[in-house]
Amino acid sequence: MALEFEKPLKAETTNIPGMLVFDLTVHGDSRGWFKENWQRAKQAVLGLPDMRPVQNNISYNVERGVTRGMHAEPWDKYVSVATGSVFGAWVDLRPGDSFGEVYTCVIDPSKAVYVPRGVGNSFQALEDGTAYTYLVNAHWSAQLKSTYTFVNLADPELGIGWPIPLEEATISEADLGHPALADVLPMAPRRTLVVGCDGQLGRAVRALAEERGLSRWFDFCDVDTFDMSDPGAYGQYDWPLYGTVINCGAYTAVDKAETADGRVVAWRANAVGPALLAHVCAEHGIVLVHVSSDYVFDGTAEVHTEEESFSPLSVYGQSKAAGDLAVAGCPRHYIVRCSWVIGEGRNFVRTMAALSDRVANPEDSLERVTVVGDQLGRLTFTCDIAEGVLWLLGYREGDLEPSSPCACGTYDLTGSGPVESWAQVATRIFNLANGNGAKVVSVPTAKYYASVEGSIAPRPKHSALDLSKIEATGFVPRDWTERLVEYMATR
Structure with missing residues (x-):
């Protein structure tokens, strides 16, 4: 021809x-x-x-x-x-x-x-x-x-x-x-591996995958079955079967990371592990999703964008920044930066709700609670992070495979809504729990930690993240104050 x-x-x-x-x-x-x-x-x-x-x-x-x-x-x-x-x-x-x-x-x-x-x-x-x-x-x-x-x-x-x-x-x-x-039996999609599945975010990702009928193509592992900081652990997976790895694992004990032992653990979990994951994902063309933190910034800027240079104040923040840099070297990656994360398990909301109950109990001697009032940000609920991650990967409602993935890169993802201090958030929680928000006393960070013994990590003063980039993809996070009401109703 x-x-x-x-x-x-x-x-x-x-x-x-x-x-x-x-x-x-x-x-x-x-x-x-x-x-x-x-x-x-x-x-x-x-x-x-x-x-x-x-x-x-x-x-x-x-x-x-x-x-x-x-x-x-x-x-x-x-x-x-x-x-x-x-x-x-x-x-x-x-x-x-x-x-x-x-x-x-x-x-x-x-x-x-x-x-x-x-x-x-x-x-x-x-x-x-x-x-x-x-x-x-x-x-x-x-x-x-x-x-x-x-x-x-x-x-x-x-x-x-x-x-x-x-x-x-x-x-x-x-x-x-x-x-x-x-x-014909349709070809199953490439599998997705969720690392750190027993943490707050890992449990939210598993719940959403089950809700959407995706979990049959998801594998879930925690540090007991897969230590991502151990090079020898990677041989247990046939990596060409995987299209995506979602890293929900991290060391988040911010103050313990300032100790000699905690520093080692933090760097292994937050920097070495993501670096090894990034290497294997790059080698096999796998999409890597990595969850980051506002702690990679010093909090000087009132609102942080994805383009801001790293300036971590603490060992935890430094280890997270190192993990971000490693993941950014993977050709197909999403870095999802969050702040003030709330999910299942021990967290700030549950702690404050328990304290509100104590203050409301006439037989308890606790009369008021002091909470830091000069650190500002928004809560991020793990259900919103899970939804945002699937959205970035290209899953839309009803999809069994990604259909419209967003451009790879870094995305800020927190709840939308007002920027408030920890003390203001605590006041909301107290009012929702027992109507006793007036019992929350706002104090400066320096005063709050003045009597605390041991290593205390410096915190960013401003933790609010700019949501315009992820909103431009069509994903608009829920107002965190609305999520808080829902969360408190199920506590």
């Missing part, structure tokens, strides 16, 4: 979500032709994901009519033709509304197709001596092969109009024996 020269490079979407067809620019004359078959920078601008290929395969087809497929493997493909031409057919075998969608086109050296993981791929050689080539972004392994999905390329339900009738084509017995679409 005639090859069209000098077409401009362009990309077209298809009816199969995520699948792209590229027109490639081929330069030719009487001697032959030349093309850039894959050009990462140019095609990224046109929407090609940074698939990070690790292997290049070529299928040589001796005769016209050789027909191969329909296979869906657990990796992304970028397919093209080196010589000759093929009729390509693709079927979406991923779970969801697009399951069973079919797309076909002819590929010659001037075309290429990006095929997302889980989309079945088949082709029929239209010329003798056709060489079909494809890049993939995972090395073959026996465990990965066990996740393949197939469909019968002759299934009438697919309605594929093969140019050469299949009864005249050359097809393997294995391909002829694949199941009909009605009997």
Whole structure:
């Protein structure tokens, strides 16, 4: 078939979500032709994901009519033709509304197709001596092969109009024996590993995954089963099976981190662990989500943006800043920066509610409670962090796989609403618990800690984070004062 020269490079979407067809620019004359078959920078601008290929395969087809497929493997493909031409057919075998969608086109050296993981791929050689080539972004392994999905390329339900009738084509017995679409088990999405699942945030992520029907594709681990700061622990996972790691683990004992022993533990959990996670995620093209803290700043600015330079005051803040820097080196990462986190387990809200109960009890000698009044911020409820993380990853309501991921990078995520002091927050809690907010006494930080023995970590004065970046993606966190009312109702 005639090859069209000098077409401009362009990309077209298809009816199969995520699948792209590229027109490639081929330069030719009487001697032959030349093309850039894959050009990462140019095609990224046109929407090609940074698939990070690790292997290049070529299928040589001796005769016209050789027909191969329909296979869906657990990796992304970028397919093209080196010589000759093929009729390509693709079927979406991923779970969801697009399951069973079919797309076909002819590929010659001037075309290429990006095929997302889980989309079945088949082709029929239209010329003798056709060489079909494809890049993939995972090395073959026996465990990965066990996740393949197939469909019968002759299934009438697919309605594929093969140019050469299949009864005249050359097809393997294995391909002829694949199941009909009605009997196909959809390919499971890449798995998500949640690290630190027994902490406040980890429990919230697990609860949301279960609520949305995603937990069957999530694995959960805590430090007892996976110590992310131990290089030897990484061998227990087959990392090519994972598409996302959500790091909910951290050492958060801010004052203990100032001690000799606590400093070591804090740096292992908050810096060494994230650095090792970032390395393995970068190596395997995995998306890494890492939760950070307002403590990476000194609190001088009244509102902190994602672009502010690090200026931590404490060992805890320094270790978190080091973890952020390590994670930022992972090509596909989200750093989610929070402040004043509240979830299940011991936290400020529950402590204040318990103190309010004591003050309200006439048999208890506690008459009032002093709370710091010159540190300002907003509460962040773990349910909002969990929702924000899934939103950034691209999960929308009803999605079983990410469909619209946000741009990678750093995002501030706290509750919206007023910026208040710890003492003002405590007053709200006391009023909600027993109507005794007047019993909260606001004091300066220096006075509050004057009589405390042991190491006390310096705190940022201002912890409010700018939410405009994450709100621009369409995710608007709930007002923390509304969340507080709901939280207190279930205490």
